[in-house]
Amino acid sequence: MSIKQISVFVENTPGALYGLTGVLAQHQVDLRALSLAETSEFGIVRMIVDNVYQATTVLKDAGYVHSLTPVVGVAIPDVPGGLNRVLQVLTDAKVNIEYMYAFLGGKSVDHAYMIFRVADEATATAALAARGIQTLEQDAIASL
Amino acid sequence: MERYYQPEIECASREQIRAWQDERLVKQVRHAYDHVPYYKKLMDDKGVKPEDIQSVDDLYKLPFTYKKDLRDTYPYGLFAVPMKDVVRLHASSGTTGKQIVVGYTREDLDIWDDIVARQLVAVGATEEDKVHISYGYGLFTGGLGLHGGATKLGATVIPVSSGNTQRQITILRDFGSTVLCCTPSYAAFIGETLHEMGLTGKDIPLKAGIFGAEAWSEEMRKDIEEKLGIKAYDIYGLTEIMGPGVAYECSAQQGMHVNEDHFIIEIIDPETGEVLPEGQQGEIVFSCITRQAFPLLRYRTRDIGVIHRGTCSCGRTFVKMSKPMGRSDDMLIIRGVNVFPSQIETVLLNHGYSANYQIIVDRVKSTDTLEVQVEMTPEMFTDNMGEIERRQRELVEGMRSLLGLAAKVKLVAPKSIVRSEGKAVRVIDKRKI
Ligand SMILES: [Zn+2]
Numbered sequence: 101m102s103i104k105q106i107s108v109f110v111e112n113t114p115g116a117l118y119g120l121t122g123v124l125a126q127h128q129v130d131l132r133a134l135s136l137a138e139t140s141e142f143g144i145v146r147m148i149v150d151n152v153y154q155a156t157t158v159l160k161d162a163g164y165v166h167s168l169t170p171v172v173g174v175a176i177p178d179v180p181g182g183l184n185r186v187l188q189v190l191t192d193a194k195v196n197i198e199y200m201y202a203f204l205g206g207k208s209v210d211h212a213y214m215i216f217r218v219a220d221e222a223t224a225t226a227a228l229a230a231r232g233i234q235t236l237e238q239d240a241i242a243s244l
Numbered sequence: 245m246e247r248y249y250q251p252e253i254e255c256a257s258r259e260q261i262r263a264w265q266d267e268r269l270v271k272q273v274r275h276a277y278d279h280v281p282y283y284k285k286l287m288d289d290k291g292v293k294p295e296d297i298q299s300v301d302d303l304y305k306l307p308f309t310y311k312k313d314l315r316d317t318y319p320y321g322l323f324a325v326p327m328k329d330v331v332r333l334h335a336s337s338g339t340t341g342k343q344i345v346v347g348y349t350r351e352d353l354d355i356w357d358d359i360v361a362r363q364l365v366a367v368g369a370t371e372e373d374k375v376h377i378s379y380g381y382g383l384f385t386g387g388l389g390l391h392g393g394a395t396k397l398g399a400t401v402i403p404v405s406s407g408n409t410q411r412q413i414t415i416l417r418d419f420g421s422t423v424l425c426c427t428p429s430y431a432a433f434i435g436e437t438l439h440e441m442g443l444t445g446k447d448i449p450l451k452a453g454i455f456g457a458e459a460w461s462e463e464m465r466k467d468i469e470e471k472l473g474i475k476a477y478d479i480y481g482l483t484e485i486m487g488p489g490v491a492y493e494c495s496a497q498q499g500m501h502v503n504e505d506h507f508i509i510e511i512i513d514p515e516t517g518e519v520l521p522e523g524q525q526g527e528i529v530f531s532c533i534t535r536q537a538f539p540l541l542r543y544r545t546r547d548i549g550v551i552h553r554g555t556c557s558c559g560r561t562f563v564k565m566s567k568p569m570g571r572s573d574d575m576l577i578i579r580g581v582n583v584f585p586s587q588i589e590t591v592l593l594n595h596g597y598s599a600n601y602q603i604i605v606d607r608v609k610s611t612d613t614l615e616v617q618v619e620m621t622p623e624m625f626t627d628n629m630g631e632i633e634r635r636q637r638e639l640v641e642g643m644r645s646l647l648g649l650a651a652k653v654k655l656v657a658p659k660s661i662v663r664s665e666g667k668a669v670r671v672i673d674k675r676k677i
Binding site: 105107109110111116137139141142144146160163164165166167169198217 | 440620621622625626627628629632633654655656657658659660
């Protein structure tokens with residue numbers, strides 16, 4: 101199963117990111133995770149939110165260019181070697197990781213969460229499931 | 245079936261057109277010489293007398309007039325009739341310097357209405373049509389120019405004026421506008437907004453558009469036609485000459501017919517002033533041969549274009565001028581290379597970007613720099629950073645091959661490029677020369 105990440109185009113100028121988070125805050129969109137890829141001139145803000153429909157509507161109205169990207173979310177036990185085990189599975193399954201980022205999870209104190217952007221979500225999810233690693237579903241995001 | 249507003253004129257024989265021009269030019273030169281001291285002086289200084297002009301063949305003997313002449317005689321120094329006969333004034337501020345003022349007699353306005361009506365009929369409009377005018381109304385000739393022609397044709401005029409795009413779209417839908425008149429950049433913007441509202445050309449009854457007052461490319465035409473679901477036509481005019489309608493595009497969509505019963509077009513070498521043969525690119529020069537209040541002769545438009553004689557599939561016999569390549573005023577000389585904003589626009593649209601761009605020219609350590617800022621669009625955005633950068637490099641390559649010049653491309657947020665009165669600010673030249 102994959103979850104939906106919202107990717108937003110922002111200029112790399114002072115206040116651009118603040119403008120974006122301001123719009124989201126104003127409409128009570130709860131950010132679960134956020135990561136920024138940037139060049140010296142522009143950036144892509146990648147985020148996982150509680151309510152994708154609401155967030156994209158708000159962004160559209162505010163004039164942001166954005167897209168939805170399927171990503172794989174994994175809850176990783178907060179113990180040494182946790183991430184390593186997941187990467188091992190993906191490597192064995194020959195799943196190419198385009199980028200990844202972490203966030204520390206809401207109510208669960210003993211888990212960290214990783215978001216993986218992979219070439220093939222289905223293969224990644226199946227490989228992880230076969231080794232007993234559960235991936236996050238979209239519905240679960242809101243209750244994290 | 246091609247329809248004409250004045251078929252006896254628009255499809256007249258070349259001999260007839262030439263006869264009108266000869267007769268009217270001779271009269272006009274006399275009118276200007278006798279009633280405008282400034283003209284008399286210009287001609288006297290060049291040693292030309294009105295009687296030296298016997299036909300169009302003698303046109304080259306007349307001195308050129310420039311925008312500077314209009315500024316120097318501001319406001320009424322080139323008017324050839326008493327103010328009691330002037331029923332309308334229009335003005336153009338231009339991007340540089342003092343504004344210029346032009347005047348119209350009732351007869352001048354009547355001619356203007358006729359030539360705009362010719363354009364409307366050429367794009368298929370009839371008295372059944374609802375003509376939606378989103379050009380600015382006021383001293384700018386766009387709004388009232390199209391308004392007069394559409395009224396004369398007997399169409400239903402919707403004088404919306406420019407701005408408030410949401411409202412424009414509401415009117416397009418609710419009033420059922422069938423012909424849209426505005427600047428091409430504003431048409432593209434309306435199309436874009438329509439698209440954003442989740443609508444397409446199918447949701448509005450619009451069938452044709454008449455777009456002028458800016459240089460625009462064939463690619464932009466396609467973009468507008470697609471987004472609005474219409475046929476897009478070009479119209480040419482300058483406030484100094486009359487306003488929109490000096491030349492008009494027909495169903496062939498390949499160049500604009502010059503209203504030769506009222507204007508004579510010449511293409512000249514902008515450096516030497518020499519008249520160039522047909523088919524050669526140069527500066528467009530116009531002479532008004534019927535205008536009473538403001539008889540401008542051999543006016544240097546600064547527009548770069550080319551003319552083509554020969555028959556047109558539409559049946560009109562007036563000579564055709566190409567879409568101007570750009571203003572010689574707009575022409576930028578960057579590191580010794582001539583660059584027109586319209587060329588940059590072509591590359592952008594060819595690469596899938598929007599026509600919302602701005603060109604910033606600067607000079608850093610005595611070297612000119614060219615930066616093109618272009619708005620990101622949903623179509624060109626992807627989550628893949630590498631892909632965005634690859635498209636950006638392709639664009640830079642495209643510019644290099646077309647312009648022969650390295651440009652920097654900067655992707656900016658949507659709607660961040662300033663538009664004024666629907667007209668995008670295309671060039672910012674920061675060089676201090
Ligand atoms: Zn034609």
